[in-house]
Amino acid sequence: MSERLGHKETAVLLVLMTLARPVSNPELKDIVGYPLDGKERRRLNELGLVDSALAPKRFFVHELTDSGWKWAADELAAGTPPPPAARSTFVPAFYLFMGAVDRYLRRENVSLGEVFTSDVELTxxxxxxxxxxxxxxxxxxxxxxxxxxxxxxxxxxxxxxxxxxxxxxxxxxxxxxxxxxxxxxxxxxxxxxxxxxxxxxxxxxxxxxxx
Known part of the structure; x- marks a missing residue:
């Protein structure tokens, strides 16, 4: 990818990775404070990182594609800098932590998909x-x-x-x-x-x- 994604796009992709299932805009708003809409949704769809479908109640539901999972693996690789406009001092610390996790996964030959799996007990x-x-x-x-x-x-x-x-x-x-x-x-x-x-x-x- 020629340029880094913004912090909002990055946050949404990491949420989709962590939950490992389709996530609706109302749920995204509850988690990160905003939905995936407008130019951010179109960009992630066009890049092939996220599949979005319009639910019957007129909100979008999003899920990582295979390319999205590859992006996540690359994003969390050791040495990757935080995304642009990341205002919180927590973000660099998170990326440093995930770099250590990435090194462990590579050493143990474990994929992200084996770590981040969907929860099974649902209403x-x-x-x-x-x-x-x-x-x-x-x-x-x-x-x-x-x-x-x-x-x-x-x-x-x-x-x-x-x-x-x-x-x-x-x-x-x-x-x-x-x-x-x-x-x-x-x-x-x-x-x-x-x-x-x-x-x-x-x-x-x-x-x-x-x-």
């Missing part, structure tokens, strides 16, 4: 938010169908039973539609494993209504 509301964010990231057209295989992968390490409970409730309240795959020959072991049983049959696809 139903938090799980639904993740389901909606994951669906928006995967769907190609409004109201389109997404494979449960892909959706579950997008959710990360979340308890399977808790996810199934939320999906069934969304189906019951008609916020989501769950249907079987019509082409049974296209189903693999992964599709069968990811399926959810509703109405006496296994369902492999989901469509979520905008709220």
């Amino acid at each position: 139903p509301e938090q799980i639904e938010q993740r389901v909606r964010a994951g669906y928006l990231k995967l769907v190609r057209a409004p109201g389109g169908w997404v494979s449960l295989v892909d959706l579950r992968a997008a959710l990360g390490a979340v308890n399977r039973a808790d996810v199934d409970s939320v999906l069934k409730e969304m189906s019951r309240t008609q916020q989501a539609n769950l249907v079987p795959e019509s082409n049974r020959k296209a189903l693999t072991d992964r599709h069968h494993e990811a399926a959810i049983r509703v109405g006496g049959e296994d369902n492999h696809l989901i469509s979520i209504e905008a709220s």
Whole structure:
């Protein structure tokens, strides 16, 4: 990257790295005091560091891309200076500390992804938010169908039973539609494993209504 990112962009990327999951603008505002919007969002999207999707409630949900994870690893490397306009004296100390962490990870051959992982105990509301964010990231057209295989992968390490409970409730309240795959020959072991049983049959696809 030809130039350093600003302190606001850097802070958002480090939050996304630490939480290791999709994060909404309201949640970002609670954590760092501001959302990822406007020119900062466009820049991080254009650089390929962050994927942003517009949630049904009209706020953005953001997640690090593979390039974003690489940026984070490079950013925390020993000797990296703090970003421009970092006003707090805490920031240089943080970068010095993370440089030491980087040296340890390199010595032990451990990746950032192994250190920063998603939390697994979530409320139903938090799980639904993740389901909606994951669906928006995967769907190609409004109201389109997404494979449960892909959706579950997008959710990360979340308890399977808790996810199934939320999906069934969304189906019951008609916020989501769950249907079987019509082409049974296209189903693999992964599709069968990811399926959810509703109405006496296994369902492999989901469509979520905008709220």
